[in-house]
């Protein structure tokens with residue numbers, strides 16, 4: 001087997017990407033397709049971080065207005081994954097139902113529906129009786145819900161790696177097991193030094209390092225308060241087909257879906273994560289608590305066997321929105337990290353927009369509400385590369 005880590009690095013590239021999650025791999029694909037010389041560094045395996053550890057929810061429902069334009073752009077790409085990466089990645093447009101367990105929660109769903117409608121997203125409210133007619137497996141706790149037909153779910157284990165392979169086919173240079181140790185300026189460009197002592201110079205850098213995005217940004221002098229979150233995940237044995245949609249609840253304390261093979265995947269609460277050591281694991285009591293909530297909502301799962309639980313390491317920002325856009329202080333550096341527990345759906349579009357920002361300095365997708373300037377004040381620059 002070829003040890004890719006030992007193949008000589010290029011000395012100078014157009015774009016270096018730090019982090020091989022879906023965002024980074026999608027950016028690598030789009031940039032390589034545009035003829036850019038791209039190298040991507042991933043400290044482990046592409047798609048092996050949060051992008052491959054997540055629940056698999058592909059939903060627009062429940063997002064804040066600032067995220068919706070990127071989410072809409074992503075949704076359009078999910079339908080085209082066979083064309084983009086050669087596989088549907090298990091994406092099913094099953095619809096997403098957000099359940100209310102109190103009358104007050106049901107009322108709050110109407111507020112979100114109106115906001116979404118003003119952005120052109122259609123969501124309908126469903127009464128408790130109608131929900132139980134359509135989904136007889138739901139328990140009596142349910143007081144109603146809202147339905148977004150264009151949402152769904154997918155297999156997270158496929159998405160990142162398939163974007164990575166597509167990027168390689170397009171000509172991107174992907175380096176797995178290559179942790180970046182240092183990012184620094186070198187004239188108008190950047191020097192990216194690897195932990196093994198090698199280095200590359202790049203005209204532009206994308207910081208797609210997930211939960212480590214703030215660590216990379218700090219090396220260039222920008223401070224972001226990125227905390228770690230580690231959702232606690234559970235999966236059952238394969239069961240007969242039952243759940244026809246992807247479900248969440250108001251408050252987000254439980255969410256569940258059934259894979260095409262029959263396994264019921266559910267998440268709720270937080271596991272344990274140690275960012276410094278890149279370690280995470282689920283917690284038994286949290287798993288038990290999530291299972292109890294799951295049974296209250298779908299009593300028919302009473303005899304289902306849990307076969308696995310896990311967690312992942314995700315970066316989260318104080319306002320639960322990603323840091324997405326040109327660096328406020330350094331021309332040529334663009335951030336996309338801290339997706340705060342909901343970046344799986346956004347990943348494909350994140351890469352497409354990052355590519356546009358590198359190539360033209362602008363994008364048609366409104367990412368203004370996600371700008372890094374929320375946290376780091378901009379400095380004036382004459383450099384036009386990052387608009």
Ligand SMILES: Cc1cc2nc3c(=O)[nH]c(=O)nc-3n(C[C@H](O)[C@H](O)[C@H](O)COP(=O)(O)OP(=O)(O)OC[C@H]3O[C@@H](n4cnc5c(N)ncnc54)[C@H](O)[C@@H]3O)c2cc1C
Pocket residue numbers: 018019020021022023024041042043044045046047048049050051052053054055056057058059178179180181208209210211212213229230231232233311312313314336337338339340341342343344345346347
């Ligand atoms: C358990 C869990 C459940 C979730 N459920 C959902 C969901 O249902 N729906 C949804 O939309 N979102 C969900 N999310 C969030 C979603 O998974 C993330 O927001 C998304 O995957 C982030 O993608 P990314 O490419 O930005 O980061 P990541 O996938 O984290 O990729 C960043 C990569 O950077 C690498 N890296 C970091 N530092 C360095 C370095 N110095 N050198 C080289 N490489 C480096 C890391 O190894 C990592 O692979 C969930 C997250 C978790 C953890």
